[in-house]
Amino acid sequence: MPADYPFVLGITGATGMLFLHAFLKVAREENVSLHAIISPAGRRVLELESGVEAEALPGIERWFAADDFAATPSSGSSCYRGMVILPCTMGTLAAVASGFSINLIHRAAAVALKERRRLVLAVRETPLGRTHLQNMLMAHDAGAIICPTMPGYYLKPASLEEAAETWAWRLLDQLDPELEIAGRRRWK
Numbered sequence: 001m002p003a004d005y006p007f008v009l010g011i012t013g014a015t016g017m018l019f020l021h022a023f024l025k026v027a028r029e030e031n032v033s034l035h036a037i038i039s040p041a042g043r044r045v046l047e048l049e050s051g052v053e054a055e056a057l058p059g060i061e062r063w064f065a066a067d068d069f070a071a072t073p074s075s076g077s078s079c080y081r082g083m084v085i086l087p088c089t090m091g092t093l094a095a096v097a098s099g100f101s102i103n104l105i106h107r108a109a110a111v112a113l114k115e116r117r118r119l120v121l122a123v124r125e126t127p128l129g130r131t132h133l134q135n136m137l138m139a140h141d142a143g144a145i146i147c148p149t150m151p152g153y154y155l156k157p158a159s160l161e162e163a164a165e166t167w168a169w170r171l172l173d174q175l176d177p178e179l180e181i182a183g184r185r186r187w188k
Helices: 017-029 040-050 090-098 104-114 130-142 160-175
Strands: 007-011 034-038 060-065 082-088 118-123
Touching: 007 040, 007 104, 017 040, 017 082, 017 160, 034 040, 034 104, 082 090, 082 104, 082 160, 090 104, 090 118, 090 130, 104 118, 118 130, 118 160
Parallel strands: 007 034, 007 082, 034 060, 082 118
Antiparallel strands: none
């Protein structure tokens, strides 16, 4: 896919909206085009954790309703570079792993997998149970990249926001390995 094609961003109801904000900041800085879908639970958690309504999130070019199965991301003929689900609930992971499409986020993820496009799942849960681990393995075997919201600390972040940003760089690396991220610090 050409570099100017957008990615799909799915936002679900797991905690960890700090990572979403960091990802959106880095994506904006790199001029990464995003179309988004937010679940009702994602909308609620976003408001609880950050006091922000979804439509006020910066850097989203287009929104799709989670119940709109006729929306562009539901079709394999759509031109998306890939998809990230951030944060990704264990319920969403289970739906993706089993190919069960309850909403447009699940359907868009199934499309990404069947079309062999990058699908990155920023899973968010602790502790992990056996079913979670099995679902992660099934999603991985289907072609998804599992990228938990676990920042590295070797770059010595000075704040939670900085830790989230260093993780967002890593997430963007997973979405597009060809992207040269300005300001991205790497292990030397």
